Amino acid sequence: xxxxxxxxTLHRIVDGATAELRERGVDELRLEDVMARTxxxxxxxxxxxxxxxxxxxxxxxxREADQVLSDQEPYLSDLTSWMAWxxxxxxxxxxxxxxxxxxxxxxxxxxxxxxIPAAQSVLTDLIDRWQTSIVTGIRxxxxxxxxxxxVDASRTAASLIAGIQGGVLLLTSTGRTDYLESAxxxxxxxxxxxxxxx
Amino acid sequence: xxxxxxxxTLHRIVDGATAELRERGVDELRLEDVMARTxxxxxxxxxxxxxxxxxxxxxxxxREADQVLSDQEPYLSDLTSWMAWxxxxxxxxxxxxxxxxxxxxxxxxxxxxxxIPAAQSVLTDLIDRWQTSIVTGIRxxxxxxxxxxxVDASRTAASLIAGIQGGVLLLTSTGRTDYLESAxxxxxxxxxxxxxxx
DNA sequence: GCAGGAATGGACTGGCCAGTCCAGAAATTC
DNA sequence: GAATTTCTGGACTGGCCAGTCCATTCCTGC
Numbered sequence: 001x002x003x004x005x006x007x008x009t010l011h012r013i014v015d016g017a018t019a020e021l022r023e024r025g026v027d028e029l030r031l032e033d034v035m036a037r038t039x040x041x042x043x044x045x046x047x048x049x050x051x052x053x054x055x056x057x058x059x060x061x062x063r064e065a066d067q068v069l070s071d072q073e074p075y076l077s078d079l080t081s082w083m084a085w086x087x088x089x090x091x092x093x094x095x096x097x098x099x100x101x102x103x104x105x106x107x108x109x110x111x112x113x114x115x116i117p118a119a120q121s122v123l124t125d126l127i128d129r130w131q132t133s134i135v136t137g138i139r140x141x142x143x144x145x146x147x148x149x150x151v152d153a154s155r156t157a158a159s160l161i162a163g164i165q166g167g168v169l170l171l172t173s174t175g176r177t178d179y180l181e182s183a184x185x186x187x188x189x190x191x192x193x194x195x196x197x198x
Numbered sequence: 199x200x201x202x203x204x205x206x207t208l209h210r211i212v213d214g215a216t217a218e219l220r221e222r223g224v225d226e227l228r229l230e231d232v233m234a235r236t237x238x239x240x241x242x243x244x245x246x247x248x249x250x251x252x253x254x255x256x257x258x259x260x261r262e263a264d265q266v267l268s269d270q271e272p273y274l275s276d277l278t279s280w281m282a283w284x285x286x287x288x289x290x291x292x293x294x295x296x297x298x299x300x301x302x303x304x305x306x307x308x309x310x311x312x313x314i315p316a317a318q319s320v321l322t323d324l325i326d327r328w329q330t331s332i333v334t335g336i337r338x339x340x341x342x343x344x345x346x347x348x349v350d351a352s353r354t355a356a357s358l359i360a361g362i363q364g365g366v367l368l369l370t371s372t373g374r375t376d377y378l379e380s381a382x383x384x385x386x387x388x389x390x391x392x393x394x395x396x
Numbered sequence: 397g398c399a400g401g402a403a404t405g406g407a408c409t410g411g412c413c414a415g416t417c418c419a420g421a422a423a424t425t426c
Numbered sequence: 427g428a429a430t431t432t433c434t435g436g437a438c439t440g441g442c443c444a445g446t447c448c449a450t451t452c453c454t455g456c
Contacts, residue, residue, distance in 0.1 A: 166364030
């Protein structure tokens with residue numbers, strides 16, 4: 001019930017909608033713009049997304065959520081040394097600084113959740129997976145003794161994620177990168193400060 | 199050019215719009231809802247805000263920005279001891295946890311800036327003032343020797359603000375309070391860890 | 397090659413909502 | 427108390443845009 005051609009069209013729609021969402025934000029996103037950008041007719045759009053705008057946006061949100069994490073690979077899943085942490089940190093910051101306000105996270109965190117109830121669970125799921133990866137990284141460092149075992153991995157990871165979210169938010173709204181950098185560096189330095197063999 | 203009666207009406211409009219903004223968010227805010235809530239007619243609305251919705255929202259945003267800081271007083275301006283920091287922290291978190299998603303910050307940080315260009319400068323101004331207060335607090339602690347003079351006050355303040363923003367964002371979108379708490383506590387503990395007389 | 401489903405194009409509808417306009421009431425000023 | 431300004435109510439307009447509908451064309455299996 002979906003030919004190869006159809007699959008391609010569907011893909012094209014999601015691609016276009018993703019770009020449109022990043023550029024304009026949820027509330028300014030118009031189906032007509034997606035149509036213009038992708039060269040797809042209204043009939044097609046509702047053929048592939050019978051639930052209309054909401055269904056389309058949900059598909060976009062799901063993709064973006066995956067993108068956020070896969071953008072951080074392979075570093076995020078391998079936080080096993082200070083050098084690895086540094087590389088992850090550099091990649092993360094570079095990514096968001098480059099993206100400026102065409103930012104996937106911005107779309108997810110802004111009012112999107114409020115507009116599309118189903119997006120809420122996608123978001124919490126993303127945050128959970130993210131936190132889990134970081135916790136794993138911290139535990140690993142504790143096992144090798146490079147981080148004190150007294151550190152609460154879960155809380156530290158939570159604070160790191162909050163710092164990233166806030167940093168990105170401030171980056172997109174003020175254009176300044178130092179909030180994001182300071183937040184991430186501060187948490188990592190805190191981790192280093194708790195080194196069990198100084 | 200504004201009678202006492204007029205001033206009262208204007209006030210009533212801003213009040214209603216503020217409540218409406220917190221409940222619904224920028225993109226879902228309807229002038230008709232503000233009218234219904236405040237019992238004000240369309241003619242009045244455009245009489246007091248000739249620029250229409252945008253002008254009204256700008257007025258609301260300005261008020262909210264002031265509110266964010268004054269909510270933290272008198273603690274924010276008096277971060278002169280660890281106990282004071284603790285009280286400030288408690289007040290801040292209590293405030294946001296109580297507010298849930300009827301949150302002034304959410305309105306300011308979300309897509310509001312994008313929608314209302316003039317709001318951007320209100321926001322950066324708010325962040326600047328906030329950061330300045332925190333920096334002052336840290337410097338004060340350094341002078342009394344309770345925080346090492348090696349600490350970069352500006353960067354630490356930036357990381358604290360980023361953590362708060364992210365924490366609040368995650369609080370409103372996931373309902374979990376631990377991101378905000380962890381973020382704030384982590385920065386403060388980091389500050390304590392740099393105590394120059396252990 | 398033909399049936400039936402998949403894919404496409406685009407005209408049309410209907411609701412929503414910001415913003416306009418003006419007429420009349422209430423106040424302020426002199 | 428007349429003139430002028432401010433204030434108020436609400437009907438009306440016009441544009442925008444999601445969603446509907448259907449006619450047509452394109453596949454695909456048999």
